[in-house]
Amino acid sequence: MLIVPAIDLMAGRVVRLEQGDFDRPISYERTALAYAEEWVLQGARFLHVVDLDGARQGEPKNFSLICDIAKSKGVKIEVGGGIRSVGVIRKYLEARVERVVLSTRVLEDASFLLSRDIQKYLDRVVVSMDIKDLTTETVTTGTAGWKQGGDLTIDLRTFIRTLAETGIRYVNFSDISKDGMLSGLDTEKITRFLGMAREAAGKRLFFTYAGGISSLEDILRLKGLGPDGVDAVIVGRALYEKKFDVSQAIAAAG
DSSP: OEEEEEEEEETTEEEEEGGGOTTSEEEESSOHHHHHHHHHHTTOOEEEEEEHHHHHHTSOSSHHHHHHHHTOTTOEEEEESSOOSHHHHHHHHHTTOSEEEEOHHHHHOGGGGGSHHHHTTGGGEEEEEEEEEEOSSEEEEEOTTTOTTOOEEEEHHHHHHHHHHHTOOEEEEEETTTTTSOOOOOHHHHHHHHHHHHHHHTTOOEEEEESOOOSHHHHHHHHTTGGGSOSEEEEOHHHHTTSSOHHHHHHHHO
């Protein structure tokens, strides 16, 4: 199970949002580059970077800083936030970003993935879902930077099957009620999501989870889900507030 430290950017600063709420940011004093360098030294091989300003405004707002992070030696990064066109996808990939994360654009219209211009990039595209409610058939997700009124309810199995059939390989999903809260896991919700998603897509997709990681015990619980569990986990606030470090998380993930 891959450990992926998170760097969320707002106006060039490193922050964490509680439950995705832009009015509840927690700011951290060190720079994004300082955190990236520290986590690489501790063994991180991949970083998850989010342009929160871009997510809210629909276009990249911290592009130059993200390019600097992408140049960090020994680590690859995936970037999300305000990526809603093939032109922006191309711009990031040409800047040495390994993967781009799409959410609102695909959740609102999955046929975007069928366009000829995007087809050659699909092996480097991640589709992200911020889960609010989950039933036996549908999932309610946050969109447009988690803004009020931006929610969508989709048929999860149909959506995941569509992603797999179009050529998407990577899916990120988060429990938005847990995000940035250090409140632990809702393993029942995680297991239910994965059960439906893997039934729809088989073994074709790589699933990354985020939300609520507060201790090494949470890492061990995710690892304990076994081969049908998550393939990677994004960790944010727990690292910033030194509940554990990256090397300890990697050891726990095995």
